[in-house]
Every structure is written in structure tokens, then in C-alpha cells.
Amino acid sequence: MTTDLDTAITRAFREESGQVVATLIRVTGDWDLAEECVQEAFALALRTWPRDGVPAKPGAWLTTTARNRATDRIRREAVGAEKLREAAHLAAAAEPEWDESGVHDDRLRLIFTCCHPSLPLEGQVALALRTLAGLTTAEIARAFLVSEATMSQRLVRVKRKIRTAGIPYSVPRSELLPERTAAVLGMLYLLFNEGYSASAGTDPMRTDLSAEAIRLSRILAGLMPGEPEVLGLLALLLLHDARRTTRVDEEGTLVSLEDQDRGRWNAAEIAEGTEILETALRRGVPGRYQIQAAIAACHTTAARASDTDWVQIAALYGELLRFMPSPVVELNRAVAVAMAEGPEAGLELVDKLTADDNLPGYHLLPATRADLLRRLARFDEAADAYRDALALAGTDVERAYLSGKLAETS
Secondary structure, eight states: OHHHHHHHHHHHHHHHHHHHHHHHHHHHOOHHHHHHHHHHHHHHHHHHHHHHOOOSSHHHHHHHHHHHHHHHHHHHTOOSHHHHHHHHHHHHOOSOOOOTTOOOOHHHHHHHHHTOTTSOHHHHHHHHHHHTSOOOHHHHHHHHTSOHHHHHHHHHHHHHHHHHTTOOSSOOOGGGTHHHHHHHHHHHHHHHHHHHHHTTTSOGGGTHHHHHHHHHHHHHHHHOTTOHHHHHHHHHHHHHHTTGGGSBOTTSOBOOGGGSOGGGSOHHHHHHHHHHHHHHHTTOOOOHHHHHHHHHHHHHTOSSGGGOOHHHHHHHHHHHHHHOOOHHHHHHHHHHHHHHHOHHHHHHHHHHHHHHTOSTTOTHHHHHHHHHHHHTTOHHHHHHHHHHHHHHOOSHHHHHHHHHHHHTTO
16 A cells, blocks of 8 residues: 555656646746745655555646745745735735646746757756656756756756846747747757656656657647647657557566557657648658758658668768767768668778767667677677676666567577
């Protein structure tokens, strides 16, 4: 029973904390106060839910409790009539206020606030991951390869900038949307990937983040229906999500794309994603998300793995490099070239990446090299490369998969 309750509380935190924090930021205008009151609400849940049971609507319970905590704190700290009026407003606040954009989703407002052009890019990403995805400061610090203390200071500075610059908690007017679009799309993609990675066993409690990213992308597509990259992102998320449940088997082992059960892929999401992608491409303004969605469509619309058009995928990765000149894209292109032209052609590209040392610590580089060497029957070299990849892998699921591949080389 205790385990079930702990799971319910953990799930409530993963699923509801971002929304509750976003709502508290809207009604208080104070990021630190909002986060602290939400933490207090969860602490109270830990004390009272074992006695009273889990509420039918945990999110509503947490929002009300956190808002009451904020009201009490403002009243205790009140100096003069203005603070008392603020507390009275907060106590009455329940529904989001309408703004000129007509968008009333607190999380989307929060994304646009984080993506204000006056904020540093790293600060935008870190703040969104902290408030939207519920990542701890330590987790964000690891993602940025900095110390927890350094990341904590970054978060303090960016929140201070929002407060002192008076950056509004709102979706901007339509003429101001383009200057934030790229950053907002990047945030939504990060949010989706956090949940998508969880679907492969890294943290089952975070899988809901993928659905949330898709939901917010739909809202954004409605807000900006003429922006092809917004449609491209939505298409990409749907096409990826269609394969989510087949990425691991019943034992929790990673399943490669070519070995996944295509009959279990979500046909409705594939059809919708493909249709949205075609709408975006007809605009004739290509971009990174549309190209990635086109690559995903090449995979998901192939009836069998052997039907995959690897020549087209390799060409698309070449095009993607114009928009995203990164070694990760180059590595993905090398895989596609290997599938289209043979493992030797792909290995030549991978060896160049290895020599350039542009992906230090990235386990997929030696893992890809190992796979190509194995396909060329160079088993001793493949085994060494798999061991290199194992030393860099970050999760048990990844290590189990690589260990299985290493065993195939002996």
C-alpha cells in the first residue's frame, strides 16, 4: 500500500508540478515564491495523503494548496495596502486571465516567458527544464556539464532578469512571435525528448512529458498556422511518438528500429504526422524540423525495414546539415550512408568523426563504429569499440543493449 501511495505521489509530481508552478507564477508573478509554495504543497501531500487518501484530482488539490500557501506568505510579509490587495487577488485567482494572444495555457505562457530574446539562450533552456520538466538543478547541471552551484547561480540570474526587466508572463502579440519561435520550438523538442527517453526505460515517470509537448505543439500550431516549422515540429513529434511503445521489449531491452514490430506502431499518429508534414512542405520554406520529420516519415511509412529508402534518408541528412551543422547530424548521416552504400562507406565517415574528436563522451559514436565493424566481420575491432561505448553509456538500458551486441562479437 505504501509503495502504491509513493508511486501516486511521485506520479503527481512528475505530471502536475510543471502545470502547478506555471499557474502559481501567473498569479503571483514571483518565480521563487511559486516554486517554494509548490514544494510546500507536495510536502503537505506527503503528510496528509497517507491519512486521507489521494485526491480525485491531485493537480487541483496541489494548485489550491500552493495558492493558499502563497496567499498566507504574502499576507505575513504584507507592508501596506498594496500587498494586502495582492494577497486578496491571489486568493481569488482561479482562472487564467485573457491576454491579446487568446492563449490561456499556463505552460505555453511559461515557455514564451522563458524564451524572451533578452535572456541568454542557456538560461532560457535551463529555466524551462527546471520549471516545465521538473528537472532538479543537479540534473540540469549534468546536462550542461557544469557544477550544481554554477547552474544554481544561472537560474538565479535569469529569474532576477525576468523580474527586474519586467518580462511579461504572456504569449506576445502576433508580430512579436517570430523572434521567439525558434527558441520555443527548441524548448518543446527538449520537453518531448525528455519524455521520449523515459519511454526507453530511463525514468518511466517522465513519459507524460512527451504527450505534454505534443499538446503544447498543437496549441502553438493553432496560434501560428502559417509557420511551416511549427507544423514540422508537430509532425516530427507525432511520427516519433508513433514508435514509442516498441522501443523496448517486455524485458526492458532496447529494440533497434529495424527490429521493432511495425504492426504495433500507432497508425493514426503516423497518418496525422504525415499529413501535417505535407502541409508544411507545400509552403516551400524548408527548415530543420520539417527535414527531421521527413526523415522520420521515411522510417514510419515503410511497411518493412527492408523497404526503407536509405538513399533518400542520406540525402535528407545532407540537407539537414545546412540547417544544423553538427557532428551528431553527421553521425546520423554516416549511418544512413552505411545502409545505402554499405558499411565501408559509413565507416569511413565515422572514422573521420572519431579522428576529429568532435563528440567526446558521446557513446553512440563508438557504438555506431562497433556496429559497422561487426557488419564487416572485423569482430576484434568491433568488440573494442563496443567496450568503449559501454564505458560511456549513461543508463542501464543502454549498457544492457551494448553488452548483448558485444557478446555477438565473440
